[in-house]
Amino acid sequence: MPELPEVETIRRDLDAEVAGRRVVDVVATGERSVRRHRSPGEFVSSLRGNVVERVRRHGKYLVLGLAGRDESLLVHLRMSGQLLLVAGDPPPPAPRHTHVVLILDDGRELRFVDPRTFGEVFVGSSDAVLSALGPDALDPGTDTGALVRASRRRLKDLLMDQRVVAGIGNIYSDEILWHARLRYDRPGSSLDGSEARRLTVAVRQVLARAVALRGSSLADEQYRDLYGRRGDAAAAHRAFARATEPCPRCATPIERIRHAGRSHFFCPRCQALP
DNA sequence: CAGATGCCCTGGGCGC
DNA sequence: TGCGCCCAGGGCATCT
Numbered sequence: 001m002p003e004l005p006e007v008e009t010i011r012r013d014l015d016a017e018v019a020g021r022r023v024v025d026v027v028a029t030g031e032r033s034v035r036r037h038r039s040p041g042e043f044v045s046s047l048r049g050n051v052v053e054r055v056r057r058h059g060k061y062l063v064l065g066l067a068g069r070d071e072s073l074l075v076h077l078r079m080s081g082q083l084l085l086v087a088g089d090p091p092p093p094a095p096r097h098t099h100v101v102l103i104l105d106d107g108r109e110l111r112f113v114d115p116r117t118f119g120e121v122f123v124g125s126s127d128a129v130l131s132a133l134g135p136d137a138l139d140p141g142t143d144t145g146a147l148v149r150a151s152r153r154r155l156k157d158l159l160m161d162q163r164v165v166a167g168i169g170n171i172y173s174d175e176i177l178w179h180a181r182l183r184y185d186r187p188g189s190s191l192d193g194s195e196a197r198r199l200t201v202a203v204r205q206v207l208a209r210a211v212a213l214r215g216s217s218l219a220d221e222q223y224r225d226l227y228g229r230r231g232d233a234a235a236a237h238r239a240f241a242r243a244t245e246p247c248p249r250c251a252t253p254i255e256r257i258r259h260a261g262r263s264h265f266f267c268p269r270c271q272a273l274p
Numbered sequence: 275c276a277g278a279t280g281c282c283c284t285g286g287g288c289g290c
Numbered sequence: 291t292g293c294g295c296c297c298a299g300g301g302c303a304t305c306t
Contacts, residue, residue, distance in 0.1 A: 003300095032283090076300085076301090077300090078299085078300050078301075079283085079284095079299055079300060080284075080285090080298095080299095097284085115284050116282085116283045116284050116285085116298095116299095117282080117284080118283065118300065119300090151275090151276095152276075154276090157277080160300085169299075170298095170299060170300085171299095218298095222285090222298095260279090261278080261279070261280085262298090262299060263297090263299090276306105278305085279303105279304085279306100280302105280303085280305100281302085281304105282300105282301095282302095285297105286296105286297090286298095287295105287296090287297085288295085288297105289295090289296105290293090290294095
C-alpha cells in the first residue's frame with residue numbers, strides 16, 4: 001500500500017499542480033478522516049481560504065505548507081487512502097468513500113478517498129508529528145545500515161519501524177532485504193560493515209527505482225496516483241508477492257512466511273543466515 | 275528492550 | 291446466488 005515511493009509520486013505531482021492555489025472551500029463528510037480535529041466543521045474552518053505553498057514529504061506523510069501560517073495540512077494515506085485531483089465544470093461526482101474535498105480557486109477538486117478509513121487529513125504543526133519519526137529513508141544523509149546496527153531487533157521490524165527510518169513498509173522492506181541479500185530475522189546489531197553498507201545502498205536503490213516507476217499498484221491494491229493512474233513498480237518486484245516463483249538470482253523458490261502478522265517474502269538460499 | 279497480538283475498517287476472493 | 295470466512299497491512303496500544 002502507499003509507502004515512500006507512492007507518497008513521493010503523489011507529492012511531486014501535487015507540488016506541481018496545487019502550489020500557489022487557494023482553497024476556496026472544504027467539504028468534510030468523513031468524521032473519522034479528520035479525527036484529530038474536534039469536529040469536521042472545525043477542520044473546515046481551519047483550512048478554508050488558505051493558500052497552499054510547497055508540498056513536502058517525510059516518510060509516508062505529505063505536508064502541504066499553508067501561506068503565512070506555522071501550521072500545515074498533513075495527510076497520511078495509511079492502507080487505502082488516495083488523493084485525487086479532478087477537473088471539470090462541474091467536476092464529476094465524487095466516488096464512494098470520498099471523505100474530504102478541497103475546492104481550489106481554479107475549480108479543480110482535491111479529493112481524499114479512503115475505503116478503510118485508516119488514513120487521515122488534518123491541519124497541525126508538522127514538527128509535532130514529524131519529530132516522532134526517524135530520518136526519511138530517501139534523504140541522501142540517511143545511513144540505514146548504521147541505524148539498524150544500533151539495535152538487536154530483527155531487520156524487517158527495524159526497516160518498518162518509522163521511528164528508526166521513515167517511509168518503508170511491508171512491500172519495500174522485502175524488496176530491500178532481497179537486494180541486500182539479508183535475511184529478515186537477522187538482528188540489526190549482527191550486521192558487519194559490508195552488510196550494513198549493502199543495506200544502505202539497497203534502501204536507496206530500491207526506493208529510487210520505485211519512485212522512477214511511479215510506485216507499486218498490485219492486483220489487490222488501492223494505490224493510484226494523483227490522476228487515478230496505476231504505478232509500474234510492481235513489475236520490478238523481485239520477492240514481494242512472488243511465493244513459489246524462482247528467485248531471479250539463484251532460482252530457488254521464493255518463500256512466504258507470516259512474520260509479526262504480515263506476509264513476508266524472501267529467498268531462503270541467497271538471503272540465508274551467515 | 276524485544277517480540278507477539280489485537281484493533282481500527284472495507285473490499286475482494288474463495289469454498290460451499 | 292449468496293453467505294461466511296479469510297486476507298490485505300500502517301500505526302498504535304497492550305501484554306508477556
